[in-house]
Structures are given as C-alpha cells and as structure tokens.
Amino acid sequence: MRKNVIVLLARQLWQNAFRSKVMLIASVLMVFLLLFSAYSGWENYHDQNYTRDIMQHEVQESWENNPDKHPHRMAHYGSFAFRLKHVLSVFDLGMENFVGNAIFLEAHKQNTVNFSEASMSTGLLRFGEVSLAMLLKVIVPLLIFYLGFHTIAQERENGTLKLLIGQGITRMEIVFGKWLGLFGLSLVFLVAVFLVLLFFVVLESHDGLHTDSLLRYLVLLVSYLLFFAILSAITILVSAYSKTAKGALVKLLGIWLLFVIIVPKSLQAMGYYLYPTPSKIEMETAVEHDLVQIGDSHNPDDPHFKALKDSVLLAHNVDDVADLPFNYGGFVMATGEALSTEVYHKHQNQLYEVYGKQNKLERYSAFVNPYTAIKNLSMAFSGTDFRSFLHFKDQAETYRYKLAQEMNRLQMELIPNKGKAGPNVISSDYWKNFPPFEYDFLSIAQVFKNELTSLLALLLWSVLAVVGLLRSSSNLKAL
Amino acid sequence: MYSLLFKSFFRTKIFLVSLVLLLTVGLISILIGKQYLVKQENTLIAAQEFQEESIKKNVMYHNDDLGLLLYYLRFTLAKKPSNINAVSIGQSDVNPLLQAVTIRGLEGQKYDTDFENPSLLMSGNLDLGFVVIYLFPLVLIAMTFNLYSEEKEWGTWRILAAQTSGKAAFLYKKLFVRVLFVFAVLILLMFMASAILQIPMNENFWALFLQSVLYLLFWSTLCFWVVSFLKSSSFNALALISIWVVLTILLPAVVNNYVLNKYQVPEALEAMVEQRDGYHEKWDMEKNVTMDGFLEAYPQFKKYPVPEDEFSWIWYYGMQHMGDLTARETSAEMMEKVMLRNKVSEKVALFVPTMHAQLSFNNLAGTDMVSHLGFLKELTKYHEKLRLDFYTKIFDNKPADSVDWSKYKVAYYTGKRNIDWVYLMLPTLLITVVIGALGAYRLRKL
Numbered sequence: 001m002r003k004n005v006i007v008l009l010a011r012q013l014w015q016n017a018f019r020s021k022v023m024l025i026a027s028v029l030m031v032f033l034l035l036f037s038a039y040s041g042w043e044n045y046h047d048q049n050y051t052r053d054i055m056q057h058e059v060q061e062s063w064e065n066n067p068d069k070h071p072h073r074m075a076h077y078g079s080f081a082f083r084l085k086h087v088l089s090v091f092d093l094g095m096e097n098f099v100g101n102a103i104f105l106e107a108h109k110q111n112t113v114n115f116s117e118a119s120m121s122t123g124l125l126r127f128g129e130v131s132l133a134m135l136l137k138v139i140v141p142l143l144i145f146y147l148g149f150h151t152i153a154q155e156r157e158n159g160t161l162k163l164l165i166g167q168g169i170t171r172m173e174i175v176f177g178k179w180l181g182l183f184g185l186s187l188v189f190l191v192a193v194f195l196v197l198l199f200f201v202v203l204e205s206h207d208g209l210h211t212d213s214l215l216r217y218l219v220l221l222v223s224y225l226l227f228f229a230i231l232s233a234i235t236i237l238v239s240a241y242s243k244t245a246k247g248a249l250v251k252l253l254g255i256w257l258l259f260v261i262i263v264p265k266s267l268q269a270m271g272y273y274l275y276p277t278p279s280k281i282e283m284e285t286a287v288e289h290d291l292v293q294i295g296d297s298h299n300p301d302d303p304h305f306k307a308l309k310d311s312v313l314l315a316h317n318v319d320d321v322a323d324l325p326f327n328y329g330g331f332v333m334a335t336g337e338a339l340s341t342e343v344y345h346k347h348q349n350q351l352y353e354v355y356g357k358q359n360k361l362e363r364y365s366a367f368v369n370p371y372t373a374i375k376n377l378s379m380a381f382s383g384t385d386f387r388s389f390l391h392f393k394d395q396a397e398t399y400r401y402k403l404a405q406e407m408n409r410l411q412m413e414l415i416p417n418k419g420k421a422g423p424n425v426i427s428s429d430y431w432k433n434f435p436p437f438e439y440d441f442l443s444i445a446q447v448f449k450n451e452l453t454s455l456l457a458l459l460l461w462s463v464l465a466v467v468g469l470l471r472s473s474s475n476l477k478a479l
Numbered sequence: 480m481y482s483l484l485f486k487s488f489f490r491t492k493i494f495l496v497s498l499v500l501l502l503t504v505g506l507i508s509i510l511i512g513k514q515y516l517v518k519q520e521n522t523l524i525a526a527q528e529f530q531e532e533s534i535k536k537n538v539m540y541h542n543d544d545l546g547l548l549l550y551y552l553r554f555t556l557a558k559k560p561s562n563i564n565a566v567s568i569g570q571s572d573v574n575p576l577l578q579a580v581t582i583r584g585l586e587g588q589k590y591d592t593d594f595e596n597p598s599l600l601m602s603g604n605l606d607l608g609f610v611v612i613y614l615f616p617l618v619l620i621a622m623t624f625n626l627y628s629e630e631k632e633w634g635t636w637r638i639l640a641a642q643t644s645g646k647a648a649f650l651y652k653k654l655f656v657r658v659l660f661v662f663a664v665l666i667l668l669m670f671m672a673s674a675i676l677q678i679p680m681n682e683n684f685w686a687l688f689l690q691s692v693l694y695l696l697f698w699s700t701l702c703f704w705v706v707s708f709l710k711s712s713s714f715n716a717l718a719l720i721s722i723w724v725v726l727t728i729l730l731p732a733v734v735n736n737y738v739l740n741k742y743q744v745p746e747a748l749e750a751m752v753e754q755r756d757g758y759h760e761k762w763d764m765e766k767n768v769t770m771d772g773f774l775e776a777y778p779q780f781k782k783y784p785v786p787e788d789e790f791s792w793i794w795y796y797g798m799q800h801m802g803d804l805t806a807r808e809t810s811a812e813m814m815e816k817v818m819l820r821n822k823v824s825e826k827v828a829l830f831v832p833t834m835h836a837q838l839s840f841n842n843l844a845g846t847d848m849v850s851h852l853g854f855l856k857e858l859t860k861y862h863e864k865l866r867l868d869f870y871t872k873i874f875d876n877k878p879a880d881s882v883d884w885s886k887y888k889v890a891y892y893t894g895k896r897n898i899d900w901v902y903l904m905l906p907t908l909l910i911t912v913v914i915g916a917l918g919a920y921r922l923r924k925l
Contacts, residue, residue, distance in 0.1 A: 022717070033729070040736045051745040055752065062756060067763050077759050080752060097739070098573070098600040100592060102748050104755070112592045115747040117739055118573045118600060119592065120817050122824040122848050123841040124738070124834060126569075126603045127731030134732070142724065146717060246632075246713050253720050257617060266504070268598060269511055269605035276514065279522040280593045281555075281579065285529050292536075355596040362598070386597050 001172055009169075009177025010184055017147050017185055026143050030135065030189060037130045038196045041090040052082035052101070060436040068425045070415065072333070075407035078106035081396035081437050083113070086383030087204040087213055091197050091220065092133030094384025097125065103393070105400035105437075107337065107407065110344050112280075113393060132193050133378045136224055137371065138260055140189045141231050145252040148182040148235035150245040152476070157244055162478045172473035175236060179469060183232040190228060194221055215444050216381045223381070226462050227374045233465035240472045259369045267365050271358035278354070283347050290343045308335065322417040329418075330411030337404050352390070359386075366457035373457040380451045383441055387450050391442045399437045406434060484656045497618040498664065504614060505668040508607045509675050512565030515604075516676065519560045519576055526555045526577055527889045534884050542879045546792030549869050553579040556861045558854050559891040561845055562678045566687060567608035567837075569846030573600060577889070578858055582869055584802040585862045586754035586810060589855060590747075607672055608840040611691045612833060613727055615661060616698040620723060622657045623702040624715040626650060632712060647922045650706070658699045665691060686898050687843045693904060694836040697911045704918035709925075726833045734827050734834065742820050746813035750806040757805025761798040772804060773797035777867070783874045792873050796866070814852065821848050829906040839903055845894060853894040861890060 017023045059080045066074060083101045100113030118125055128134065152174070155161040164174060194217075201213050235252060242248035295304025312331070313319065321328040366373035379385035410430055416422030448455070488494055534552060541548040557577035564571060575593040603609065627650055630636040643649045669688050678684055705718050761769045770785050770793075783793050828834035841847035872882060 033733075036733060037736070040740050043740050044736075047740075047743055051743075051748065055745075055748050059752060062752075069763065073759075073762060077755070080755075082748065095597045095601050098597045102751060104587065104751065114590045114592055114751075115744075116573070116592070118570075119590070120744050120747065120813075120820070121570070121573075121735070121739065122821050123569050123837050123846075124731050124735040124824050124828075126837065127735065127834070128728055130729065130732040130736050138728065139724070142720070150713075246711075246716075249713050249716055253716060261613070262504075265602050265605055265609075266507070268602040269507070272596070272599050273511060273514055276518060277594055277596060279518065279525060280575070280591075281522060281529055281577070282525045283594065285525060285532075288533075351594060355598070358596050359598050362602075389597065 001170070001176065005169055005173045006177040006180055009174060010181035013151065013178060013181030014184060017181075020147075022143075022146050023185075026146070030139070030143075030192070033130065033135055033139070034132070034192060034196065037132050037135060038090070038200075041093070041131055042200060045085050045087065045090045048101075049085050052084055055080070055102075056082045056437065063434075063436075064428075064432045066428055066431050068428050070425055071407040071410040071430070072107070072330070074431060075107035075404050078104060079399070079403060079437060080104055081392070081399060081439070083389075083392045084439050086388070086441055087201060088197075088216055088220070088382040089384050090200050091131065092378045092382035092384055093129050093131040094133075094379035094382055095386055095389060096384045097121070097129065099386075099389040103396050105396060105403060107333070107404040108340065110341075110348075110397065110400070113389075113396070132197060133382065136190065136193055136227075137374055137378065140186060140228070141260065141371070142256055143189070144182065144186050144228065144231050145235055145249075145256055147185055148178075148232065149239055149249040149252050151178045151182065151236060152239040153242045153248045154245040156477070156479065165478050170473075171476040172470070175240065175469055175473045175476060178239075179232055179236045182235060183229055186228040186232060187225075190221075190224055194224075212441070212444055216383070216447075219381050219444075220378060223374060223377045223458060226458055227370060230370050230458075230461045230465045233469050237468050237472055240476055259371045263365065263369055264362055264372055264375070267362040268359070271361045274361075275354050275357045277358070278351065283351065287340075287344055287347050290347075291340055294339060294343070305332070308332075322419050324417060326412040327415045327417055330408045330413075330415065334405055334408035334412065337401070337408065341401055355386070363453060366454050367460065370458065370461045373454040373461065376454040377451055377458065380447050380454075381444075385450075387447075388442055392439060395439055396437070403434065480652065481656065484652055488653075488656050488660070493621050494660070497622060497660075501610070501614065501618060501664045501668070504605075505607065505610050505664075506671070508605050508610045509565075509668070509672050511605050512568070512607060512672070512676055515568055515606075516560065516562060516565050519564075522576055523557055523560070523889065526557060526579065529553075530555055530579070530887070530889060534887065538879045538884065545869070545877055545879050545882070546795065546873045548879050549582050549873060551581070553581050554861075554865055554887055555579040555889040556854075556858050557889055557891055558845075558850075559893045561893075562676050563683055563687070563844050564846050565676050565844075566606060566672055566678070567840035567844040567846055568604040568606045569608075569841035569844060570848055570851060571846040572604060574851040574854075580858070580862055580865075582796070582862070582866045583799045584754055584758055585859060586750060586803050586806045589858060590751075607668065608837065608844075610668070611665070611694065612836055612840075615665065615695055616723055616727070619658070619661055619695065619698045619702055620716075620719040622661070623654060623699075623706060624719050625712040626653055626657075626702075626706045627709055628706075628712040628715060631709075647925045650922065650925075654699070654703055654706075658695075661695060661699070662692065665695060682898055683843050683845075686900070686903060687840060690836060690839050690843070690903060690907075693907050693911070694832060697832045697907050697914070700911050700915040700918060704914045704921075707918040707921035726831065730831055731834050731837075734824065734831075738820050738823050742816050742823070744813055744816045746809045746816060750809040750813055753809055754802045754806035756802075758798050758802030761801055766794055769794060769797045769801055772801050776800065776804065777870070780870060780874060793870075796870065796873070800866075814855075817848065817852065830910075832907045832910055835906055842896070843898070845896075850894045850896070854892050857892045857894075861892075 063077070063079055066077065081103050083099075085096065089096050097117035100116045102115050103113040104111045128138075152161065155164070161174070165171065197217065201217050204213070234255070238251050238255070239245070239248045242251060295308075296302045309321065312324065312328075313321065316324055318324060324331075362372060363376065366376065376385070380387065410426060414426045415424065442450075530553065537548055537551050541551075555577050560576070572595055573592075575591070578589065578591065580588045625632075627636075630639060639649060640646050669691065672678060673680060673684065701722065702719060705715055705722070708715075710718075766785055766787060773793075773796075774781050780793065785791055785794055824834070825838055828838050838847065842849070869882075
C-alpha cells in the first residue's frame with residue numbers, strides 16, 4: 001500500500017463530494033440542526049439546572065429555618081431532592097426527559113421521582129428529540145451512506161475501476177483510499193459537533209468536575225470516531241459488493257432503516273412483551289403483604305412487635321416502656337423504618353431486574369448492530385442513561401433514610417417517654433446541623449463498568465471493519 | 480391491463496418483502512396492544528383488591544378513631560380503560576392509569592407516577608399507530624420510488640411509450656395498483672386490530688381509520704409528486720428517504736424541543752414545595768390561621784369547636800387543605816403551561832401531516848395529554864367529594880363502622896370528547912390535494 005496513492009484517492013473523493021449537491025444540502029441542513037440543537041440543548045441544561053439549584057437551596061433554607069419542635073415532625077417535614085443535569089446532557093439527551101426530576105423525601109415512605117418532562121409533554125415527544133448526539137447517531141450515518149454509496153459501484157459501472165487497476169493501483173489502495181476519503185468526510189461533521197461541545201464542557205467545568213467531564217468527552221469522541229470509521233467501512237463494502245450504485249443505495253438505506261429505526265425499537269418492545277412490568281399498585285400490595293408477614297406495627301397484639309418490646313424491657317430490666325432510658329416511640333419507629341426500607345428495596349430491586357431483562361435483548365444486539373452500541377455508550381458517558389438516574393435515586397433514598405433515622409435518634413435520646421417530665425421539643429440547631437442533600441455524578445470508572453458490553457461490541461465491530469476491508473481488497477471485482 | 484399490472488407487481492421482490500414486513504410488524508403491534516390492555520385490567524383488579532384489603536385491615540385497628548383511619552386509607556380513581564387505547568398508546572405509558580389518594584393534601588399525591596422502564600418510554604411503544612405513521616410510508620416509498628425510473632433504466636419505457644396511448648395514464652395505473660395494495664393491508668390490519676382487541680366500531684374507531692387512510696393518501700401523493708420529476712431511481716430514493724426523515728424525525732423533534740424549551744414548567748417543582756410548606760408551617764402557627772382559611776373555603780364546618788391547646792382532626796385536615804390552597808395558584812399555572820404546550824404543538828401539527836396524524840391518533844384513542852389533564856381535574860373533584868363526605872363524620876367523632884365501606888370501590892373516569900371532523904381531516908386533505916395537483920400538473924406533458 002502506498003500512502004500517497006491512498007491520500008490521492010481520498011482527496012479525489014472529497015473533491016467530488018464537495019462538488020455534489022448532496023453535500024451542499026447536507027451541510028446547510030447540518031449547520032442549521034447543529035446550531036439549533038446546541039442552542040436548545042444548552043438552554044435546557046442551563047435553565048433546568050438553574051431552577052433546580054435554586055429550589056434545592058430554598059428547600060435547605062426552609063429546613064434550617066424551622067423553629068424548635070419535635071424531631072418526628074421534622075421527619076415528616078422532610079426534604080426534596082432535585083436531579084441535576086450533567087453538562088454533557090447538552091450533547092446527548094438520552095433518557096433525560098423520560099425520568100423524573102424531583103422527589104419528596106419523608107419518613108416511612110419511598111415516593112416516586114416525579115415531574116419528568118415526558119409527563120408534561122404532548123405525543124410529539126415520541127418522534128424523538130434533537131440533540132447533538134442524535135445528529136451524529138441518526139442523521140450523519142445516513143449522510144455517510146448518501147455520500148458513499150456510489151464510490152466503488154459507480155466506478156465499476158462506468159468502467160473507471162478497471163482503468164484505475166490498469167494504471168497499477170492495487171485493489172487495496174482503492175478500497176482504503178475510498179474508505180479514508182469517506183471517513184474524512186464524516187469527520188467534518190464530527191469535528192464540528194465536538195468543537196461546539198468542547199466549548200460547553202470548558203465553560204461549565206468547575207472544581208472537581210473538570211477532569212471528569214473532559215474524560216467523558218474524550219471517551220465520547222473516541223467512540224464516535226470508531227463508529228464513523230465502522231460506518232464508512234460498511235458503506236465501502238456494500239458499494240464494493242453491489243453490482244450497481246442504485247443497488248448499493250437501496251441496500252444501505254435498508255440497513256439504516258433496520259438498524260437505526262426498526263430493530264432497536266422492535267427489540268425493546270419484544271423485551272417488554274416477554275417480561276411485563278408490574279404496576280405500582282401490585283408492588284405496593286406485595287410490599288405491604290411482606291411487611292405484615294414480618295410484623296404489623298399498627299396491630300397492638302402483633303407478635304413481632306410484642307416480642308421486640310419484651311426483649312427491650314428485659315434488656316434494660318424495667319417493666320414499663322416509659323421507664324426505658326430512651327424514647328420508646330423513637331425506637332419503634334427506627335426499627336420500623338429499617339424494616340420497611342429493607343422490604344421496599346427488595347421489591348424495588350426485583351423491579352429493576354425486570355427492567356434489566358427487558359433491556360437485555362436490545363443491549364446485546366450491539367454485537368449485530370453498531371448503532372445500539374454507540375447509543376448506549378453515548379447516553380452513559382453523557383450521564384443521561386438509566387444507571388445515572390438510578391444513581392441519583394439511590395442517593396436521594398440514602399439521604400431520606402439518613403434523615404428519618406437521624407430524627408428517630410434525636411427523638412430516642414432527647415424526648416422523654418410518655419408521662420415523664422421534660423421538653424417535648426428540641427432546639428432548631430439540630431436541623432441546622434443536618435447536612436444538605438448533595439448530588440454527585442457516577443464516577444467514570446463505574447460508567448466504564450456499566451458499558452462494558454457496548455464498548456466490547458464497538459471494538460469488535462472495528463476489528464470486523466478492518467477485516468472486511470482487507471478481504472474486499474483481495475476479491476474486488478473490476479467488472 | 481390491470482390484471483397484467485397486478486401480476487407483474489406481485490412478482491416483484493418488494494411486494495413480498497412489504498407484505499411480510501407489514502403483516503408481521505402489524506400483528507406484533509396488535510399483540511403489544513393486547514398486552515397493554517391486559518396489564519391495565521390486572522392493574523385495576525389489583526387496585527380494587529388493595530383498596531378492599533386495606534379498608535378491612537385498617538378499620539379493624541382504628542375503629543374508634545375515624546380521623547386516624549382516614550389518614551391511612553387510600554381511594555382510587557382510575558381512567559376507564561377503553562380498548563381503542565391500545566391502537567395508539569400515546570402518553571398513557573408515561574401518565575398513570577390510576578391514582579390512589581388519601582384525603583390529606585392532594586397536591587403531593589396527584590402527580591405520583593407509575594413504574595415504567597425509561598428505556599421503553601424512550602424508544603416508545605410499538606403500537607399500530609407507529610406502524611401506520613412510520614412503516615407504511617416507507618413501504619409506499621419502496622414501492623413507488625422507481626415507478627417511472629425502473630422502466631427507463633431497464634429500457635422498457637420506450638416500448639411502453641410506443642404501445643400505450645397515455646403514458647401518464649400508465650403511470651397512474653401502476654401507482655394505483657401499488658397504493659391499492661397498501662390500503663388493502665391497512666384495512667386488513669385495522670380490522671384485525673378491531674377483532675383481536677375487541678374495539679367497538681364506533682365513531683372514534685372510524686375517525687382513526689379515516690385519518691390513517693388520509694395519512695397514507697398524503698404519502699402516496701407525495702411519492703407521486705417526487706416521481707413526477709422523472710428523475711433517476713437513486714435520486715428518488717435519496718429524496719424520498721430524506722423527506723421521510725424530515726417529516727417523521729427531524730421536524731417533529733425540532734418542534735418538540737422548541738416547545739419544551741419555550742414553555743418550561745418550573746411551576747411543577749415550585750407547587751410541590753409550596754404545598755408542603757403551606758401545610759407544615761401551620762403546625763407552628765396559631766390555630767386560627769388555619770381555621771380562618773379552611774372555614775372560608777368550607778363554611779359549613781363553622782359549628783365544630785377547635786380546642787386551643789390540643790390536637791384536633793378538624794385542625795389537622797384544615798392544615799392539610801391549606802397546603803393545597805397555598806399551592807393552588809402555582810399548580811393552576813403549571814396546568815396552563817402544559818395546555819399551552821399542547822396547543823402550540825397542535826397548531827404546528829396542522830401543517831405537518833405526520834405530527835397531525837400522531838396527535839389525532841392519541842386524541843381519538845384517548846391517550847393524549849388533554850385526556851390525562853381531564854383525569855387530573857376529575858381527581859381533584861373526586862378528592863373534594865371524598866373529603867366533604869368524611870369531614871362531617873370525622874368532626875362528629877363517629878366510629879369507623881358508621882361508614883358504609885362497601886360504597887368505596889374504585890371509581891372510574893370517562894373523558895368524553897367530541898370529534899371535530901373538519902379539524903381532523905381538513906389539514907391533511909388540503910395538503911394532499913395541493914401536492915397531488917402539483918404532481919399531475921408536472922405529468923401532463925409526459
């Protein structure tokens with residue numbers, strides 16, 4: 001393989017492309033879409049985070065400003081957690097608009113994360129959303145196909161392929177030259193998008209987030225580079241093995257429709273069909289059922305709670321709960337909270353397992369569909385996948401549990417038992433000392449771990465692309 | 480002539496591929512709809528059981544304290560499932576089918592979501608509506624993009640031109656055969672859906688049916704118009720797929736992004752916090768602050784005494800209601816914004832048949848935003864009725880067994896909306912006629 005020949009062939013493809021109308025229309029469209037999605041992505045990120053940040057502070061302030069009172073009242077007063085967006089959500093919206101944004105955190109109860117954008121949207125949301133990543137994942141692949149379908153097939157139809165070979169250019173040089181040219185064309189779009197994105201990442205990176213965002217950015221960049229390289233190879237291969245340019249185009253369009261639109265959706269639907277999600281009311285029934293099995297705190301004659309009481313009395317060598325050295329009500333609630341939380345988590349994990357099974361089919365299809373690989377990678381590293389959402393939810397739940405148990409502890413230690421002398425309220429300093437909710441994003445190491453399948457699939461596809469190009473170099477038909 | 484055209488069409492690969500694709504995916508979409516209906520049914524049964532069980536159990540423990548009992552009890556209002564939902568699942572996977580509420584503040588319970596896998600929400604349901612809106616146009620494109628050019632490229636056009644009197648008429652006939660096939664499949668799928676999903680053939684069904692027919696007519700004329708430029712197969716394929724991408728992906732997505740950003744709803748979060756604070760702060764205030772507001776809203780409870788230095792249920796439920804009253808304005812603003820999003824989307828959709836079809840499908844199937852808002856309004860009324868029923872009994876210190884609990888079953892909401900036929904049909908019809916005329920004009924000199 002001679003480098004200069006390959007570069008020459010690539011340059012020729014570039015010149016032809018820039019002379020064609022397709023490239024002109026595509027560029028105009030892409031510039032418009034790029035500007036629009038950068039603007040709307042940024043505005044969305046900025047405005048939403050701004051509101052949520054303010055709300056989070058307000059909530060903390062009102063928490064701290066509560067007067068002296070009984071700690072259990074504060075446990076019911078509770079707090080809120082607002083989900084902050086990662087700066088890379090400007091790039092890939094992922095599930096951002098389909099998951100909730102705010103959750104009320106109170107004692108005794110795991111609330112749902114509410115107010116997703118989807119719940120406040122019209123049916124239009126189902127057409128999808130425009131984001132920088134969507135342009136790269138959905139639109140640019142189509143453009144690559146448009147720009148590359150004729151490369152080899154048309155040269156063969158015109159008879160120029162034979163001429164090239166006759167002039168001593170090897171088949172491998174032709175295949176790799178064309179590939180390089182097409183890949184180079186796709187990089188025009190890639191570079192444009194990632195330059196815009198770099199601006200946002202640098203603009204918004206403060207403190208410790210800087211390296212994290214940049215690292216995520218780099219992984220995204222490399223992933224999309226590989227993705228485009230693979231797509232360019234697929235285009236060249238289809239063109240090389242098609243009799244006519246028209247045939248190549250039809251095949252490529254079919255591939256695009258299948259792999260980007262039809263297959264992912266069908267597999268997701270199939271997963272859902274095979275493993276139906278239980279409704280919330282069913283899970284609540286199951287949770288309640290399990291709790292009653294263990295012990296019903298509402299039932300005064302419940303054996304579990306009666307045994308608990310007896311053992312506590314025995315341990316402290318007293319006859320009446322009022323004589324215990326701590327507040328008995330607080331103790332019962334702390335035990336109940338631990339118990340109900342455990343049961344709830346058990347059922348919640350079962351639910352997530354169902355989700356996992358539903359997604360599995362689509363997730364593993366990355367090995368036959370590179371689009372799926374890039375889709376999942378892109379979401380995960382942009383902090384907009386389901387795991388990122390769960391990470392938020394887990395943190396919120398941990399905070400809720402800590403809050404409830406801290407209030408129970410204060411009640412146990414500082415509030416006298418029924419019938420004993422002492423204040424029924426405690427100082428508001430205790431609220432001020434309770435740390436506010438702070439959200440941090442998933443660590444990049446964790447994201448790598450979550451997306452191992454997709455990464456592996458993308459790498460395999462890259463190898464496959466190279467092998468395919470090499471093979472076609474040896475059996476490319478000149479006529 | 481037609482029999483020959485049909486014969487040659489049936490021999491094409493694309494005919495077989497299209498037939499298999501549409502029928503399989505169509506059938507899958509109907510089965511998914513079926514599963515959706517079964518899930519709805521199971522959920523309602525579970526809700527009914529949950530309610531009965533929890534009433535039974537709690538009445539046993541708290542018979543002498545109705546106020547405490549009603550702190551726990553939840554009452555369900557559900558959307559009455561209608562089988563036509565399954566044709567276009569729309570927003571009904573995001574928005575819950577039912578809401579089980581206590582008589583405490585409603586604002587904190589109203590927006591609770593049901594569980595759904597976000598991956599599924601993101602990729603959307605594969606319902607029959609999707610098949611009609613996305614796949615049918617693709618099949619139309621695949622069958623018509625080389626309507627003229629294949630004859631040209633095969634070299635058969637000259638022979639044809641010599642043998643037929645009207646060259647344009649020949650193309651029309653060829654187009655007619657293909658469009659007829661697509662409509663046959665559509666009608667077959669629609670009736671299959673009606674049979675399998677047991678959808679009554681009422682006005683809504685026919686409206687949905689006609690909207691689908693009109694929508695595909697739009698795509699047929701669009702394909703015809705592109706063909707009328709008499710360009711090469713490659714050009715047509717490229718152009719038609721590009722149009723498809725713009726109409727079914729880019730344009731709706733751009734409009735959606737625009738609407739979401741333009742009408743942001745921070746009120747949703749604000750109302751949530753306002754409600755909590757509006758209720759909780761009352762614990763630390765004089766009792767009359769609560770009672771003044773509560774009795775202004777419900778003067779009929781003036782006669783009940785409110786003890787100054789001890790807890791009473793009238794004060795407690797009064798505080799709960801004050802939470803709702805505090806958030807009322809913000810909450811109403813939020814609803815207005817959501818309605819505005821809907822209104823703007825619908826306006827824009829009048830000019831884009833894909834969007835219009837999707838929104839009309841959801842509307843006719845009763846799975847759109849508006850029908851959920853209707854449900855939320857009804858929930859507010861339902862909640863108030865529950866409260867007023869129970870308030871008197873609680874404040875009178877009646878025991879729990881004085882209530883006839885068997886009356887409290889799952890309640891249903893049925894949203895009834897009239898079909899505006901002109902609004903439904905006219906936009907797409909006009910666009911179709913204009914495009915068709917343009918195509919016919921181009922072909923007149925063929």
